[in-house]
Amino acid sequence: MIDVCLLGTGGMMPLPNRLLTSLYVRYNGKCVLIDCGEATQIAMKKKGLSSKPIDVMCFTHYHADHISGLPGMLLTMGNAERTEPLLMVGPKGLERVVGALRVIAPELPFEIRYKEITDDEESFGIDGMPEFIITAFKVNHNITCYGYSMNLKRQGKFDVAAAQEKGIEKKYWNRLQKGEIITADNGEVYTPEMVLGESRKGLKLTYTTDTRPTDSIVRNAKESDLFICEGMYGEPDKIAKAREHKHMTFYEAAKMARDAQVKEMWLTHYSPSLVNPAEFLPETKKIFVNTIAAKDGRSVELRFEDQEKN
Numbered sequence: 001m002i003d004v005c006l007l008g009t010g011g012m013m014p015l016p017n018r019l020l021t022s023l024y025v026r027y028n029g030k031c032v033l034i035d036c037g038e039a040t041q042i043a044m045k046k047k048g049l050s051s052k053p054i055d056v057m058c059f060t061h062y063h064a065d066h067i068s069g070l071p072g073m074l075l076t077m078g079n080a081e082r083t084e085p086l087l088m089v090g091p092k093g094l095e096r097v098v099g100a101l102r103v104i105a106p107e108l109p110f111e112i113r114y115k116e117i118t119d120d121e122e123s124f125g126i127d128g129m130p131e132f133i134i135t136a137f138k139v140n141h142n143i144t145c146y147g148y149s150m151n152l153k154r155q156g157k158f159d160v161a162a163a164q165e166k167g168i169e170k171k172y173w174n175r176l177q178k179g180e181i182i183t184a185d186n187g188e189v190y191t192p193e194m195v196l197g198e199s200r201k202g203l204k205l206t207y208t209t210d211t212r213p214t215d216s217i218v219r220n221a222k223e224s225d226l227f228i229c230e231g232m233y234g235e236p237d238k239i240a241k242a243r244e245h246k247h248m249t250f251y252e253a254a255k256m257a258r259d260a261q262v263k264e265m266w267l268t269h270y271s272p273s274l275v276n277p278a279e280f281l282p283e284t285k286k287i288f289v290n291t292i293a294a295k296d297g298r299s300v301e302l303r304f305e306d307q308e309k310n
Helices: 040-047 070-079 094-104 160-165 170-177 215-221 236-245 250-260 277-285 305-309
Strands: 002-008 022-027 030-034 054-058 086-091 112-117 121-126 129-138 146-154 200-208 226-230 265-268 291-293 298-302
Touching: 002 040, 002 200, 022 040, 030 129, 040 070, 054 129, 070 094, 086 094, 094 112, 129 215, 146 215, 200 215, 215 226, 215 250, 226 250, 250 265, 250 277, 250 291, 277 291
Parallel strands: 030 054, 054 086, 086 112, 200 226, 226 265, 265 291
Antiparallel strands: 002 022, 002 298, 022 030, 121 129, 129 146, 146 200
16 A cells, blocks of 8 residues: 655645645655655654655655755754665756755755656666656656656466466575565576466556646556645636746636545645635536545555455
């Protein structure tokens, strides 16, 4: 399963009752943080989450409300005696931007590794988790900006009868189930395909913000279990403003969720002027019924289909 926590739901500036948009994702002991605006640490403290185990930080773009909380976050991670390397991912210019912000956090007890995204779409994995793939895809904001999809692949069930029929010793079963190719003591080579059934449906999470609607979003969010999407404006008369500033309305987000055939959509990144997002849900749900106007700290455990039934 994947643990998901939308730490904050605000855009532009943190408010007393609404912190800036940031997403915390945890799977199998590894953690990914997407965006780190001002007050992200406060949002994490409210949910009882630690910054120390964050393995990867992904940035959508370099506007202040998405990255200004980074220096404090790095200092906190350093003070927690973290020594493991931290991978940072973001658009071109990442190392320069982070270097500038680190003027006030110059000495850290861990290495920062950088992965700058330059293509329209790029996929990468996390060390030790080949089944968990992150895809960055370009969206349409007034500076270079990316959304992210996270795919947890799920292999087929182990076929005991097939393993026994092929004479594969039990001591190799666990390693084959984990996807290893084995050269046995007798020289025989065993592959996972020899003992695993067809791949099963995995889990998919997509996050995008600060953008106009794009085909890239619909394509990458296709059949996501959870789609977290910007809803800057709920008021229908704000469409012109959304177009001017390269943001989205609730209704545009809902159309993409419908077209992408996602299971559920959480709206986020609200304008500071949007006092009560839920007020505009009835009209939004006419387009995509499984729409939620998320609040700070909304969490969920995404589970495989057969786990949901149990």
